[in-house]
Amino acid sequence: MTSTISISLSLDEKGFIDRACPRCSYRFKVKNSCWPKSKIGGLPWARTFAYAFCPMCGHKAVSDNWHTPEQIKAAKKIAVEKAKQQVLSQIDKSLVRFSRSFSHNPFVKMEYKPSFPYRHINTRTPFDQALERNIVCSKCNASYAVVGSAFFCPVCGENTVVASFASAMSNINKALDALPAEKKVFEEFGGVDFARDQIRHLIERSVGDIISTFQSFALRLYEDLGGHGAKPNDFQILAKGSALFESLTGKAYSEWVTTDQLKFMNLMFQRRHLLEHNNGLVDPRYLDKTNDLGYKIGERIVVRVDDVRKLQAITLALSNGLLSQLQVPKP
Ligand SMILES: [Zn+2]
Ligand SMILES: [Zn+2]
Structure with a gap:
């Protein structure tokens, strides 16, 4: 029994x-x-x-x-x-x-x-x-x-770091692909000016989406690689994030993307800052941090879909490079 x-x-x-x-x-x-x-x-x-x-x-x-x-x-x-x-x-x-x-x-x-x-x-x-x-x-x-x-x-x-990053990035792609169709709907609903405003808003929002996705990905990866004490905002500043990863892996962001690409990333990070905190209006701080010659103080920045796609491609290249460090055995 x-x-x-x-x-x-x-x-x-x-x-x-x-x-x-x-x-x-x-x-x-x-x-x-x-x-x-x-x-x-x-x-x-x-x-x-x-x-x-x-x-x-x-x-x-x-x-x-x-x-x-x-x-x-x-x-x-x-x-x-x-x-x-x-x-x-x-x-x-x-x-x-x-x-x-x-x-x-x-x-x-x-x-x-x-x-x-x-x-x-x-x-x-x-x-x-x-x-x-x-x-x-x-x-x-x-x-x-x-x-x-x-x-x-x-x-x-689920491989959580990769999965959440990949799905967020693919959602941003889908949102960009859907813009022409959305524009038509907005036009029918509220006219041409209304549609233009809404589309501009969506494009600007996707910059923020890419950057905040990258931020949480970078923080998670940094911790997975054994790092401690970093905050999500540390990865909003490229030089700071790069130094954090370099201290862990010996490899800075420049290992994975070119100087020009980093410059462009920095430009878009600063534009996002303007969009979120200054209604998109150029201020001295922005000009100081970017040397962007296309704008004067008080002008409103323009974000184009091509810029968003370019930012996304660079962010992906950087993220893949950082991710490859997970496979490197720790000394
Ligand atoms: Zn799960
Ligand atoms: Zn196990």
Whole structure:
């Protein structure tokens, strides 16, 4: 006869459960409600297995096999205690029954007092302290927490850095491709001037989209490469971001894009700053940072679709170069 004892694993104060990769032993945490769980049927073949992925090495395995050594050790101890109590309480119950069977017997009297001391079992399993680096998967929305590098979502296996960047960039492309069709709709809806304004607004917004996508990509990659303490805004300034990556990998942005391309990127970064903070109007600071001879103070900058596409192409080239450093083994 087999019997099953189930033990629930304890969660940290944020509701995360500790996990360890069965292949590389990498430890991480996942919000317990996000962790994929196998469905248990009545029969072994009625079981539907769920799978999980290691954020570090990408290993895929049935989600039931990701316990930390501490969880396994504590769970074994709890299981032994529970089993002991079950067996002893069974013995107690049978002896009580046996003694009662004599209750109507006038010749034999038997009394049994349960002697087994019911001890309290500590059913808490150990867990590590909550981690500070929390990531939400852009594909499946799972929350997980790691220390240092993490390349894959433990729940859906997506290569998170690459995937979120690639999908954001492709959405920007789609938005640019849709402009002529949108222009027609706007014209029909509100006339030529209205359409021109709306399209200008969309083109300007796509500059901001490219730059903010790059910023979050760069920050995430910087952390995945082992960097600490950087802020998203550090990657708004090309020289600062470049220096941060250089300190980690020995390679500055100029390794991946030409000086002219960097100059153009800087120009577009500064224009985005104007659009967001000065309604697109040229100020002395802009001229100082760009040496843009095409504008005077007080004029409004013009962003063309070609500029946006060019910025996107350069940003992609730079990002691919930075990304290639993930494959370089650390010294
Ligand atoms: Zn692993
Ligand atoms: Zn995911």
